[in-house]
Amino acid sequence: MPIYIYEIDGEPCPTCGAYREEFQHMADEPLTRCPHGHPMHRVPAAGIVRVNKLTKSNIEGHGFKRFFKDESKGGYRPE
Numbered sequence: 001m002p003i004y005i006y007e008i009d010g011e012p013c014p015t016c017g018a019y020r021e022e023f024q025h026m027a028d029e030p031l032t033r034c035p036h037g038h039p040m041h042r043v044p045a046a047g048i049v050r051v052n053k054l055t056k057s058n059i060e061g062h063g064f065k066r067f068f069k070d071e072s073k074g075g076y077r078p079e
Contacts, residue, residue: 006031009039019043 003021012018016034024031030042059066067076 002026004030005043005045006034006040007043008034009041011038013038 002024004024006020006022008016008018008020013020013034013036015036016038020034020040022031032039032041034040056066065078067078069075070077
């Protein structure tokens with residue numbers, strides 16, 4: 001089930017705040033009110049993409065080695 005983001009219309013809900021996340025089936029109709037009765041609407045959002053930086057410690061932590069092009073030997077060498 002995807003997570004949809006809803007924005008509270010007008011004043012933020014004292015309990016929910018200005019935004020809330022809801023698990024819903026894709027076929028479900030968008031919600032129009034938060035559980036506390038405040039009007040809200042679904043916000044178009046891109047999928048969440050997790051990006052890990054290719055740092056030396058991150059690569060080594062996953063058991064990989066980082067290779068660099070070695071111009072003198074015409075190939076690659078580990079760092």
